[in-house]
Amino acid sequence: xxPRARIGVGLVGFGTVxxxxxxxxxxxxxxxxxxxxxxxxxxxxxxxxxxxxRGVEVPAGLLTNDYQAVLSDPAVDIVLELVxxxxxxxxxxxxxxxxxxxxxxxxxxxLAAHGEEIYEAAVRAxxxxxxEASVGGGIPVIRALTEGLAGNTILSIYGIINGTSNYILxxxxxxxxxxxxxxxxxxxxxxxxxxxxxxxxxIDSAHKLAIMxxxxxxxxxxxxxxxxxxxxxxxxxxxxxxxxxxxTIKLLGIAKFTNGDIDARVHPTMxxxxxxxxxxxxxxxxxxxxxxxxxxxVLYGRGAGSMPTGSAVVSDVIAIARNLLLGATGRVPPAxxxxxxRRPIRIRPMEQVRSLYYIRFMVLDRPGVLSQIAGxxxxxxxxxxxxxxxxxxxxxxxxxxxxxxxxxxxxVQSALREIDGMPFISEPTTLIRVEGQDE
Amino acid sequence: xxPRARIGVGLVGFGTVxxxxxxxxxxxxxxxxxxxxxxxxxxxxxxxxxxxxRGVEVPAGLLTNDYQAVLSDPAVDIVLELVxxxxxxxxxxxxxxxxxxxxxxxxxxxLAAHGEEIYEAAVRAxxxxxxEASVGGGIPVIRALTEGLAGNTILSIYGIINGTSNYILxxxxxxxxxxxxxxxxxxxxxxxxxxxxxxxxxIDSAHKLAIMxxxxxxxxxxxxxxxxxxxxxxxxxxxxxxxxxxxTIKLLGIAKFTNGDIDARVHPTMxxxxxxxxxxxxxxxxxxxxxxxxxxxVLYGRGAGSMPTGSAVVSDVIAIARNLLLGATGRVPPAxxxxxxRRPIRIRPMEQVRSLYYIRFMVLDRPGVLSQIAGxxxxxxxxxxxxxxxxxxxxxxxxxxxxxxxxxxxxVQSALREIDGMPFISEPTTLIRVEGQDE
Numbered sequence: 001x002x003p004r005a006r007i008g009v010g011l012v013g014f015g016t017v018x019x020x021x022x023x024x025x026x027x028x029x030x031x032x033x034x035x036x037x038x039x040x041x042x043x044x045x046x047x048x049x050x051x052x053x054r055g056v057e058v059p060a061g062l063l064t065n066d067y068q069a070v071l072s073d074p075a076v077d078i079v080l081e082l083v084x085x086x087x088x089x090x091x092x093x094x095x096x097x098x099x100x101x102x103x104x105x106x107x108x109x110x111l112a113a114h115g116e117e118i119y120e121a122a123v124r125a126x127x128x129x130x131x132e133a134s135v136g137g138g139i140p141v142i143r144a145l146t147e148g149l150a151g152n153t154i155l156s157i158y159g160i161i162n163g164t165s166n167y168i169l170x171x172x173x174x175x176x177x178x179x180x181x182x183x184x185x186x187x188x189x190x191x192x193x194x195x196x197x198x199x200x201x202x203i204d205s206a207h208k209l210a211i212m213x214x215x216x217x218x219x220x221x222x223x224x225x226x227x228x229x230x231x232x233x234x235x236x237x238x239x240x241x242x243x244x245x246x247x248t249i250k251l252l253g254i255a256k257f258t259n260g261d262i263d264a265r266v267h268p269t270m271x272x273x274x275x276x277x278x279x280x281x282x283x284x285x286x287x288x289x290x291x292x293x294x295x296x297x298v299l300y301g302r303g304a305g306s307m308p309t310g311s312a313v314v315s316d317v318i319a320i321a322r323n324l325l326l327g328a329t330g331r332v333p334p335a336x337x338x339x340x341x342r343r344p345i346r347i348r349p350m351e352q353v354r355s356l357y358y359i360r361f362m363v364l365d366r367p368g369v370l371s372q373i374a375g376x377x378x379x380x381x382x383x384x385x386x387x388x389x390x391x392x393x394x395x396x397x398x399x400x401x402x403x404x405x406x407x408x409x410x411x412v413q414s415a416l417r418e419i420d421g422m423p424f425i426s427e428p429t430t431l432i433r434v435e436g437q438d439e
Numbered sequence: 440x441x442p443r444a445r446i447g448v449g450l451v452g453f454g455t456v457x458x459x460x461x462x463x464x465x466x467x468x469x470x471x472x473x474x475x476x477x478x479x480x481x482x483x484x485x486x487x488x489x490x491x492x493r494g495v496e497v498p499a500g501l502l503t504n505d506y507q508a509v510l511s512d513p514a515v516d517i518v519l520e521l522v523x524x525x526x527x528x529x530x531x532x533x534x535x536x537x538x539x540x541x542x543x544x545x546x547x548x549x550l551a552a553h554g555e556e557i558y559e560a561a562v563r564a565x566x567x568x569x570x571e572a573s574v575g576g577g578i579p580v581i582r583a584l585t586e587g588l589a590g591n592t593i594l595s596i597y598g599i600i601n602g603t604s605n606y607i608l609x610x611x612x613x614x615x616x617x618x619x620x621x622x623x624x625x626x627x628x629x630x631x632x633x634x635x636x637x638x639x640x641x642i643d644s645a646h647k648l649a650i651m652x653x654x655x656x657x658x659x660x661x662x663x664x665x666x667x668x669x670x671x672x673x674x675x676x677x678x679x680x681x682x683x684x685x686x687t688i689k690l691l692g693i694a695k696f697t698n699g700d701i702d703a704r705v706h707p708t709m710x711x712x713x714x715x716x717x718x719x720x721x722x723x724x725x726x727x728x729x730x731x732x733x734x735x736x737v738l739y740g741r742g743a744g745s746m747p748t749g750s751a752v753v754s755d756v757i758a759i760a761r762n763l764l765l766g767a768t769g770r771v772p773p774a775x776x777x778x779x780x781r782r783p784i785r786i787r788p789m790e791q792v793r794s795l796y797y798i799r800f801m802v803l804d805r806p807g808v809l810s811q812i813a814g815x816x817x818x819x820x821x822x823x824x825x826x827x828x829x830x831x832x833x834x835x836x837x838x839x840x841x842x843x844x845x846x847x848x849x850x851v852q853s854a855l856r857e858i859d860g861m862p863f864i865s866e867p868t869t870l871i872r873v874e875g876q877d878e
Contacts, residue, residue, distance in 0.1 A: 020732070024732045027592070027731065028590055028591070028592055028731070028732075031590075031592060031657075032590060033780075034657055034776045034777060034780035034781075035589055035657075035775060035776055035777070035780075037777045132587070138588075138730075138732070138733035138734070138736065139736060140582070140583050140588065140736075143579070143583075143586060147579070147582060147586075147757070148571070148579025148582050148754050149577075149750065150471075150754050150757040150758075151463050151467055151470075151471060151750055151753030151754055151756070152463075152467070152750055153467055153470060218473055218474075276718065276739060279715065291577075292467070292746075293459070293462075293463045293466075293467075293746045293750035293753070294577035294740065294741070294746070294747050295741050295744075295746065295747055296740060296741070297577065297578060297579075297738070297739065297740035298737075298738075298739040299736070299737075300715060300736065300737040300738075301733065301734070301735060301736035301737065302733070302734050302735070305734075307732045307733070307734065308732065308733050308734055310732055311588065311590055311730060312587075314589070314732070315586060315587050315588065315590055317590070318586070318589040318590060319586060319589075322770050322771060326766070326767040326769075326770055327765070327766075327767070328762070328765040328766070328770060330765075331765055331767060331770075337474055338473060338474070338475075338476045341473035341474075341476070342473075
């Protein structure tokens with residue numbers, strides 16, 4: 001093996017994150033060289049739009065609008081796929097791997113959908129495939145799962161992993177405004193997309209959770225098995241009841257390992273207001289990992305943005321450069337476990353999950369309503385830990401709020417179906433799962 | 440290179456952390472094998488005391504009271520130095536390196552004092568020397584500095600890195616008790632040593648800060664250059680004034696990179712009560728890292744204990760095992776920068792540091808005192824942002840509390856010397872540095 005004089009990096013997709021990466025390579029070139037031992041240089045950049053101003057200067061000779069030119073450039077050792085989306089991104093990644101190049105991607109949607117095929121290709125080619133930027137922006141959470149906590153059986157993951165949703169819920173909590181109002185503001189401020197579905201419906205969180213579960217447990221995950229519910233139905237009323245009970249509502253990606261199965265689900269969740277992740281506000285992300293040895297760890301930081309996400313991409317480039325210099329690519333398999341040591345673990349179907357529940361019924365206020373509701377819950381084996389029934393207004397619609405002890409999702413859902421058919425129910429019932437101590 | 444059938448680990452020092460490591464290797468053997476590809480096995484354990492019950496069973500044949508037997512065992516690829524202290528620990532590490540074995544240690548005191556010599560030996564022998572457990576127990580903060588944030592210029596580090604001090608300050612804050620009272624309770628509860636000096640005087644924090652600075656900036660650090668002040672003089676009165684101003688008092692290890700120099704200091708610090716690390720209570724540790732790309736990151740978790748610290752040790756073993764299997768030891772140099780790329784950076788002498796200050800004078804309450812104090816401060820170029828002078832009691836001792844705008848440490852110290860000589864000063868003056876916005 002002749003010593004390499006430098007490591008060449010090719011960038012495909014010169015968007016927001018790409019511009020951050022370019023800026024970091026420019027600003028911190030000396031620092032990176034001092035860590036790696038040789039210069040790490042951007043030698044080729046492909047994008048369909050070569051005219052737009054990204055706020056960074058690059059020599060015109062580096063630019064091309066043909067990503068194949070990046071893949072086939074012999075000076076390129078590492079390809080950065082920052083195109084996003086499914087189709088071209090996948091071609092870029094598999095094309096780079098086929099040419100024996102290592103790959104860095106931030107593409108959680110692609111990994112959640114086609115991770116298995118891509119991992120397999122990378123392992124077969126013995127190249128590196130790293131994706132620190134795919135979850136939690138600049139937070140080194142992928143590394144925590146694959147390396148820092150590698151000796152732990154992960155017992156649970158609680159992740160605030162979508163900045164847009166957390167921004168909206170934080171503002172709703174602080175200001176008491178409705179989801180729609182805050183969403184509108186967030187869109188005007190650039191914190192939410194024109195079509196915010198991916199973020200507020202929990203889909204983006206589900207992708208990220210699927211990746212984390214796959215790395216934590218050495219199991220392939222079909223993202224379709226991840227129960228996914230967004231924040232669009234959370235009302236200011238629920239937020240103020242949560243406060244009253246000592247909880248904060250967050251959109252969480254939750255994984256729990258119990259009895260050989262895994263819970264993997266994304267939904268709004270009430271968590272104790274004093275817990276570290278309840279304090280995470282605005283566009284910040286945080287991931288709590290509980291391992292059997294390390295106990296509870298929280299990693300907190302900016303979950304998106306040009307420079308933070310760029311930081312994660314560059315950390316992967318440095319890791320791969322260090323491998324390339326020693327002929328050690330494939331050192332940590334993309335899925336963290338050896339490919340032939342991965343075992344399918346069952347994701348527990350949502351109806352088999354057990355949880356504490358907050359249930360808000362909107363009822364016509366008349367005598368006997370609470371006893372009928374309590375009766376149905378009791379018949380389904382659901383035991384009530386507290387009830388709030390405030391501001392009685394005979395004949396009008398009022399909230400009846402119930403907190404349950406630990407109950408089965410299936411029982412809760414069938415009880416709700418039964419109650420929702422009763423004549424005194426005047427609006428759809430709101431159900432929020434609660435993580436806390438069952439007292 | 441013939442493929443290795445297993446990785447052999449030798450443990451020297453079968454104490455609290457050693458027992459945690461043994462337990463993790465026993466519980467998670469299959470998991471570790473699935474990640475590494477071959478079994479990683481404890482093949483030798485040395486300790487002077489082979490009789491004590493550590494709560495874990497090990498085959499008697501593994502035990503020896505001669506650490507040389509571990510170093511010279513050809514089945515041992517990786518030596519864990521968990522003896523602690525300076526003398527024997529250093530012999531174990533250098534002895535292992537001399538035999539071409541990689542080393543994992545949790546010994547911050549040794550690394551802070553003799554890190555340079557040990558790093559140099561490891562690099563020369565091209566073995567790995569990893570020490571994730573030396574800072575923040577199970578929190579993967581060393582990896583964050585050497586890998587996860589490797590593309591960043593680190594702008595600042597704020598670390599709550601001593602659990603004993605944080606436990607004491609948290610209880611003082613919650614209960615209003617004195618340092619001495621809480622220390623006594625902490626000692627009875629096993630959260631503080633019989634001789635707590637190392638922890639409460641900030642020495643342990645200084646060791647850990649020195650290690651982090653060395654990794655963040657690629658510079659050798661002489662721990663004697665780290666200004667170190669403990670929490671023994673913090674009074675309940677200061678804690679309640681801090682609250683009044685919106686601050687919380689924490690013992691922080693602080694590093695800041697400005698104008699080519701580094702601040703590196705350990706002292707009690709007032710930080711905004713709303714900042715994420717202000718929420719860190721009890722024996723927990725947290726480290727805030729600010730990088731030029733990633734912006735602010737916080738890593739939080741248990742800073743000590745058998746299993747959390749054991750988790751960090753095992754993560755290092757796994758990293759080294761992955762290197763050994765590919766002949767890639769030395770992949771990340773112990774100091775994170777290539778040994779010949781390290782550059783001495785000056786640690787700014789404390790008297791050149793600039794900060795906001797909280798100063799509590801205890802004065803005999805008589806007319807004109809405040810104007811005299813303000814006059815001296817003004818003469819030293821120190822500008823006052825607020826004053827609290829409560830509960831006037833003519834002729835008795837009362838507190839006068841002053842918050843300053845940004846001022847130079849040298850000026851503050853000479854102003855205090857001058858004021859402390861004045862006849863109305865009746866008790867030693869308390870100075871606490873403040874991190875926050877200068878408004």
